[in-house]
Every structure is written in structure tokens, then in C-alpha cells.
Amino acid sequence: MKILLLLFTCLLLIPKVGACPQASNTSRITVAGGSIAEILYFLNMEEHIVAVDITSNYPPEAKELPSIGYVRNLSAEGILSLSPTLVIGEDDMGPSEVLTQIKGTGVEIIVVEEQHSAAGIIEKIECVADIIGRRVSAGDIIRKQLLPKIVQLEALTSESKKAPMKILFILGMQGGSPIVAGRGVSADGLITMIGGINTMSSFDGWKPAGAEAIIEAAPDVILISTRGVTGFGGIDDLKQHPALRFTPAAINDKIFAMDGMEMLGFGPRTLSAALSLAEKIAL
Amino acid sequence: MDQEHSQPHYLSLKKLLFNMENSIAHRVFTSRFGSPKQTTIIVLLLMLLVVSALVASANGSFNLSFIDLILGKATTLQSIVMLEIRLPRVALSALVGASLGLSGAALQGLFRNPLADPGLIGVSAGAALGASIIIVISPAFLVNSFLGPFLLPLAGIFGAASVIFLLYLLTHGFGYQGVTYMLLVGIAVNAIAGVAIGVLTYISSDAELRTLTFWTMGSFGGVTWTLLTPALVIIFSAILYMLPAYRKLDLIQLGEVEASRLGVDVKKLKYRVILSSAAAVGASVALSGMIGFVGLVVPHLVRLLGGVNHNYLLPASAALGATLLVSADVLARLLIQPAELPIGLITSAIGSPFFLWLVFRLKKNDY
Numbered sequence: 304m305k306i307l308l309l310l311f312t313c314l315l316l317i318p319k320v321g322a323c324p325q326a327s328n329t330s331r332i333t334v335a336g337g338s339i340a341e342i343l344y345f346l347n348m349e350e351h352i353v354a355v356d357i358t359s360n361y362p363p364e365a366k367e368l369p370s371i372g373y374v375r376n377l378s379a380e381g382i383l384s385l386s387p388t389l390v391i392g393e394d395d396m397g398p399s400e401v402l403t404q405i406k407g408t409g410v411e412i413i414v415v416e417e418q419h420s421a422a423g424i425i426e427k428i429e430c431v432a433d434i435i436g437r438r439v440s441a442g443d444i445i446r447k448q449l450l451p452k453i454v455q456l457e458a459l460t461s462e463s464k465k466a467p468m469k470i471l472f473i474l475g476m477q478g479g480s481p482i483v484a485g486r487g488v489s490a491d492g493l494i495t496m497i498g499g500i501n502t503m504s505s506f507d508g509w510k511p512a513g514a515e516a517i518i519e520a521a522p523d524v525i526l527i528s529t530r531g532v533t534g535f536g537g538i539d540d541l542k543q544h545p546a547l548r549f550t551p552a553a554i555n556d557k558i559f560a561m562d563g564m565e566m567l568g569f570g571p572r573t574l575s576a577a578l579s580l581a582e583k584i585a586l
Numbered sequence: 587m588d589q590e591h592s593q594p595h596y597l598s599l600k601k602l603l604f605n606m607e608n609s610i611a612h613r614v615f616t617s618r619f620g621s622p623k624q625t626t627i628i629v630l631l632l633m634l635l636v637v638s639a640l641v642a643s644a645n646g647s648f649n650l651s652f653i654d655l656i657l658g659k660a661t662t663l664q665s666i667v668m669l670e671i672r673l674p675r676v677a678l679s680a681l682v683g684a685s686l687g688l689s690g691a692a693l694q695g696l697f698r699n700p701l702a703d704p705g706l707i708g709v710s711a712g713a714a715l716g717a718s719i720i721i722v723i724s725p726a727f728l729v730n731s732f733l734g735p736f737l738l739p740l741a742g743i744f745g746a747a748s749v750i751f752l753l754y755l756l757t758h759g760f761g762y763q764g765v766t767y768m769l770l771v772g773i774a775v776n777a778i779a780g781v782a783i784g785v786l787t788y789i790s791s792d793a794e795l796r797t798l799t800f801w802t803m804g805s806f807g808g809v810t811w812t813l814l815t816p817a818l819v820i821i822f823s824a825i826l827y828m829l830p831a832y833r834k835l836d837l838i839q840l841g842e843v844e845a846s847r848l849g850v851d852v853k854k855l856k857y858r859v860i861l862s863s864a865a866a867v868g869a870s871v872a873l874s875g876m877i878g879f880v881g882l883v884v885p886h887l888v889r890l891l892g893g894v895n896h897n898y899l900l901p902a903s904a905a906l907g908a909t910l911l912v913s914a915d916v917l918a919r920l921l922i923q924p925a926e927l928p929i930g931l932i933t934s935a936i937g938s939p940f941f942l943w944l945v946f947r948l949k950k951n952d953y
Contacts, residue, residue: 358792373788475797477721477738479875480807480926482796506925511800513807514671515648516924518663530793533724536737545671545810549663563793 323430326411328388332435335374336393338570339415340365342431343391345571346441354385356392361564361572379404391434393417417569419492421453421577424569452574459581460498468584470499471522471552474563475531480511481546489567490526497581499524514546524584525552528563559583620898627892631905635680638912642676643668645916647923670810678809678817679915679929680908682870683880685821687907689863690881691888691899692828695835696859697769703882704867707768707860708749708775713871715779716745717801722786722794739813742872749775750864768856803928804875806915817869824866825904831858832896877930879937880907886944910936 331353334340340359343349354369356377371382374392379401382390390396390405390412406412415430417423425445432441472490474482484490485506494501502520503512512520525547535541538560542553552558565576620628644652648671650664660668686704693702704710720741756771790798834855838845846852867881888902914932921927 474793476808477797477801479801479805479809482800483925485925503924506922509796510922510925511805511807511928512924513647513919513926514675515646515667515919516926518667518671519648520924528793530791544808545674546808549666563791 323413323415323433325436326389326391326413326434328411329435331386331388333371333382333385333387333390334359334392335371335377335390335396336415337361337564338417338427338568338573339391339393339431341568341570341572342428343435345428346432346435346437346444348435348437351435353387354382358564361568361570377401383408383410389413389434391415391431419489419496419569421456421496421574423492424571424574425449425453427569428571449571449574452578456496456574456578456581459578459585460496463498463581463585468499468523469502469521470494470497470524470526470584471502471517471520471550473525473527473531474509475528476535476541476544476546480513481517481544482509483512483517485510489569492569493526493566493573493577493580496577497584499584512546517546518549520550522550522552523555523557525550525558526566526580527558527560528566529560530563532560557584620893620895624892624895624898624902628898628902628905631902631909635905635909635912638909638916639676639680642679642912642916643672646672646919648672674809674811674814675806675915676912678814678873679806679911681814681818681821682806682874682877683908683911684904685825685866685870685907686877686880686911687884687888687903687905688825688828688900689867690907691885691896691903692831692835692859693863693881694885695896695899696838696856698839698841699769700886701882702769703879704863705776705876705878705881707772707864708753708779709746709864709867710871710876711776711779711783712745712747712749713742713868714745714802714876715782716741716743716748717872717875718783718786718798719745721797721801722790736813739817739872743868745779746864746868746871749779750861750868753860800928801875802930804877804930804933805926805928806874806918807926809873813873817873820869821866824862824869828859828862828866829900831855832900835859835896835900875928875930877911878934879941880910880933883937883940883944884910887940 329351332343332351334343334352334355336356337358337360340352340355341361343352344362344365349364352365352368354371355365356371356374358374359365369385371377371385375395375397377396377398382405387410390410392412392414394414394417396402396414402412413434415427415434417427428441428445428449429438432438472484472494474484474490476482483503484494484501485503485508486501487507488509491501491504502522527541532538532541535544538558541547541558547553547558559580561576561580565572566580567573646667648667650660650668654660655665655668689704690702693704693707694700696702697706717738720738724737752775753768753771757768787795787798834845834850837848837850838852838855840848842852884907885899885903888899888906892898892902911929911933914936915929917932918927918929
């Protein structure tokens with residue numbers, strides 16, 4: 304009877320659909336995904352991290368941990384040599400053969416799903432908190448630090464959503480035509496988050512777009528990663544690029560550069576990034 | 587003294603691709619651009635180039651009418667798009683096509699190898715290495731200087747030039763041993779550059795990797811007259827330097843020893859052809875990235891059309907290469923607009939089946 308009751312309470316306590324399983328042993332965590340490392344630091348759970356992948360470069364302390372290489376190209380032996388009890392990664396973690404090998408040795412692997420929206424960020428943080436069994440303290444941190452930002456963002460964007468700005472996101476522009484964000488990529492989510500619409504919504508993924516097509520699209524705002532700017536010179540050099548020179552964004556000085564991972568990592572930082580971008584756009 | 591001798595398996599191929607009777611004996615009696623038929627082909631190709639350039643200038647994702655522009659009815663933005671975005675792009679594609687086609691023809695002639703292409707002497711790989719260094723590492727002290735926007739093409743040219751300099755040193759001024767030795771050195775240089783690019787690929791971030799990947803597939807986007815003018819000068823001087831070598835390229839088909847007995851300074855010829863192709867291809871790759879198969883396939887197409895003597899082959903390859911790239915770029919711009927297809931993808935997609943067909947055709951002819 305007691306066992307039945309316990310089972311019943313457990314069933315009740317199992318969170319809603321889509322929530323993440325709690326890991327059995329979180330004493331040695333290996334992280335494969337920049338935003339996961341960021342979230343663990345954010346939740347003050349960094350002391351259990353034994354290694355990170357090379358995309359985990361924020362906060363800077365994360366870079367001092369041993370590296371397991373590139374997130375899509377993990378090696379089983381390299382990871383196992385750190386004797387982790389748990390591997391947490393984003394859905395681009397791989398290759399799947401290596402994950403199967405690691406699972407085969409009894410190490411738990413949990414993949415955290417990603418939605419490119421403000422709610423998605425909160426869900427991701429809650430998911431990581433579930434995995435490491437820190438749901439309650441995480442809820443506290445989210446309420447205190449993130450919810451105010453979401454409220455502010457909502458207030459800022461509710462006005463601009465009535466007449467949304469056309470926004471173009473450029474990843475880089477060194478190789479001839481600028482590589483821009485189409486539908487379904489993280490930058491598309493960011494654009495929606497800050498209350499704009501993606502000018503390049505007729506194709507999927509990151510693609511080079513022609514100079515004429517960009518002029519034709521006439522974006523009101525252009526977002527670009529800092530790396531995309533430094534590779535080119537500076538914002539002023541960028542404005543002289545034939546593809547951008549005649550866009551409303553260049554004419555009205557609405558080209559904004561920000562760190563790529565900050566904007567597109569969809570960890571806690573992305574909320575602050577979205578907020579500051581929304582503020583700049585609203586001006 | 588050159589020690590290269592034609593290997594037996596070349597002979598039947600040579601009969602096919604470099605028809606001796608046609609090239610050596612007839613050349614003496616033919617006009618400057620080959621036989622009347624060949625002159626006609628060149629004129630037709632040039633007309634085709636003009637037509638494709640007109641089509642390319644009239645079409646694009648930005649809506650503007652050619653006729654309005656001529657009549658002066660276009661808006662300022664429309665004329666700026668035409669003059670500063672579309673025209674330099676068409677000019678660049680023609681220029682790159684001409685230099686790839688011409689260099690391919692000259693190098694295939696020099697190496698007496700139908701498989702030679704501008705990539706083979708390592709120039710493209712050198713340019714790619716230079717560009718990769720800028721894309722992945724982008725040294726801050728250079729990026730923030732006045733060089734900013736010119737950095738990538740400059741690095742490409744510098745990379746190509748370094749490879750040629752290395753090749754020059756390794757082959758003692760292009761003269762040491764035969765062309766096969768040179769070809770092997772070129773392949774080795776290619777491999778070394780490949781390793782360096784691989785290392786850069788490994789350390790690059792996602793965004794850099796994407797830029798790198800698209801760069802290696804080529805694009806004519808983002809070109810301005812400021813970038814184009816130096817390339818124009820380099821490529822034209824290279825072409826003018828190379829074209830007069832046609833007669834010696836005909837003679838070297840007999841073999842290096844035979845050619846030098848007929849009075850060809852083989853070392854000088856190598857120097858001339860390699861240096862000018864390197865300059866032309868280096869400048870092209872620096873501005874447009876890697877564009878595959880044009881240099882390899884265009885000369886073959888031209889040979890099939892009209893013959894193998896180089897006074898016809900060289901100008902016709904330049905004209906056909908230019909026409910092909912101008913047309914391919916129209917496809918690249920329009921097929922999936924507003925996004926763009928990499929131009930190298932289109933040329934390789936057309937080039938590789940053609941190449942396969944060529945190989946089957948060779949087999950039929952008892953290769």
C-alpha cells in the first residue's frame with residue numbers, strides 16, 4: 304500500500320509533457336553545447352562540470368575546462384577518458400554512432416531540445432534544472448533574473464509588432480555575397496523575439512543572398528555578428544558594401560552588431576541581447 | 587637539358603586531341619586566328635558573349651527595365667543598381683571565365699595533358715589558403731587598417747603568388763626536369779595547402795566554417811569597381827602576355843626535346859605560360875572564390891568545335907569561358923532568388939557530366 308501511494312505521488316510529481324528526466328548521477332557532467340554550459344553556470348552548478356565542447360565559450364571560465372572538441376564531431380574515447388557520469392548536449396550533438404558507444408558504457412546522455420523563442424529559453428533552463436535536480440532553486444533564479452526581462456521585452460515589442468520592422472540577419476559577408484538567415488534558423492527566432500519580421504523568409508536555412516535581392520527586400524534593420532563585422536573592417540566599411548549601401552537600414556544607421564553566441568546561443572544571455580536590440584530598434 | 591619523353595599511352599590520345607596534321611602543317615598557311623572556319627567560330631563565340639552579357643545585365647532580382655535605363659526614365663536607385671551592382675558583376679564573371687578558359691587551354695597545351703587545369707599547378711589552392719587565413723584568423727592589425735574590404739582578395743593574390751614562387755624555387759626557375767616533375771610538384775603543393783586549409787577548418791567557428799564553405803564554391807557577389815579595376819589590369823596584362831605564345835605551344839606538342847630542337851626556348855615558354863596563368867587565375871580566385879571545371883572543360887569543348895591549334899584554341903577558350911560563366915551567373919542569381927546558388931556548384935553540375943561524357947568518348951576512340 305505504501306509503495307502504491309509512493310508511486311502515485313511520483314506520478315503526480317512527474318512534470319508536464321516535454322519536461323526532462325532527472326539524471327541518476329550528476330557528479331561528473333560533460334557538456335556538449337554552448338548554451339548548456341552557460342545555463343549550468345547561470346544556475347551555479349558549474350562545480351560538477353568536468354569538460355565542455357569548443358562552442359562552450361561563455362562565461363570565460365568555461366574555456367579553462369578540458370575540451371571534448373567540436374559538438375558535432377565528438378570522440379567516444381576522449382569523453383570516456385574524463386569518466387563522466389552524465390553527458391548533457393544540444394540536439395546537434397553527434398555523431399550518433401559515438402553517442403551509442405558512450406551509452407553502451409553506461410554513461411547517461413540527455414539531449415536538451417531547443418525552441419528559438421523567449422519561452423524556449425525558459426523551457427531550456429528548466430529542462431537543464433530538471434536534469435540536475437535543481438528545479439526549485441532554478442525557478443527562483445528564473446523569477447528574479449529572467450522574468451523581468453521577458454516582461455520588459457513583451458512591453459517593448461507589443462507596440463512594434465503592430466507595424467513590424469523588416470529585419471535582415473547577416474552571419475558574415477567575406478565570401479562575396481552576404482550569408483543571411485532564412486526561415487527556421489536561430490536568427491529567425493531572434494528576429495521574431497525582438498518584434499520584427501525576417502526579410503528573407505522565402506527560403507530555409509543560412510544562404511548567400513544577392514546584393515540586388517537585399518536591396519529589393521529593403522530591410523529597416525540589419526543585425527550582424529561582431530565577428531562578421533571585424534572580418535570586414537568596421538561598421539563604416541560595411542555600410543559601403545554594394546549590397547547594403549542602399550538599404551533603409553544603412554541610410555538610417557540601423558545596423559547593429561553583437562556577439563554571435565550572445566544573440567543566437569539561446570541561453571540566458573540571449574534574453575538580455577534581445578532586450579537591448581529591441582530597445583535600439585524602438586529608438 | 588630536358589629529359590622528358592612522351593610516354594607511349596599519350597600517342598593515341600595525342601592523335602585524337604592534338605591532331606598533328608591539323609595543327610603544325612596547316613598553321614603556317616592559316617590566318618592569325620586559325621582557318622576561316624575557326625575565325626568564324628571565334629566571331630560567333632564573341633557574339634554569343636555579347637548576347638549573354640546583355641541578358642545578364644537585363645535580368646536580376648531587382649526589378650529594373652533596360653529600356654527605361656537607356657531612355658533615362660529609371661530612378662536613381664535603379665541606375666545605381668545597374669551601374670554599381672549588376673554591371674561589375676557581369677564584367678567580373680566574363681573576366682574570370684576568360685582567364686579560367688584561357689589558362690586551362692594554355693596549361694593543357696604546356697603540360698601536353700588533357701587533364702591539366704588551373705588548379706593543378708596549385709594556384710587555386712594557394713589563393714584558397716590565403717583567403718582561409720583571413721576568414722578564420724582575420725588578424726586584427728590588418729583588418730582594422732585601411733585594407734579592410736580588400737583583405738580577402740589581397741590574401742588570395744598573395745597566396746597564389748607564394749605558391750608560384752615556391753614552384754619556381756622547387757623547379758629551379760620552371761626549368762628543372764620535365765613537365766611531369768612540375769605537375770607532381772604542383773600536386774604536392776596542392777596537398778600541403780589542403781592540409782593547412784583543413785587545420786583552419788578544424789579551428790573555425792560555425793559562422794567562419796559557413797563562410798569558408800561558400801567561398802570554396804565561388805560567388806561573384808559583393809564586387810565593386812574598386813575591387814574589379816586592379817583585377818582587370820592584372821588579368822588583361824596576363825592574357826596579352828600569354829596569347830603570343832600560341833605558336834610555341836603548338837610546337838611543344840611534339841615533345842620538349844623536339845620543340846627545343848625546332849628552336850623553342852622551353853624554359854622560357856614554361857615561365858611565360860605558368861606566370862601568366864598564375865596571375866590571371868590568382869586574381870580570379872581572389873575575387874570570386876573557387877570555380878570548378880571551367881578551366882578543364884572549356885578547352886575540350888573548343889577543340890571539339892573547331893580544332894587544336896593554339897592560335898584558335900586560346901582566344902576561343904577565353905570567349906567560351908566568359909560566355910559560360912556570364913550565363914551560369916544569371917542562373918546563380920535567379921534560380922532561387924532572393925537567395926543565391928554558389929556559381930561553382932552550377933559550373934561543376936554542368937561540367938562533371940560533360941567530363942564523364944568526354945571520358946566515354948575517349949574510350950570509344952581506343953584510348
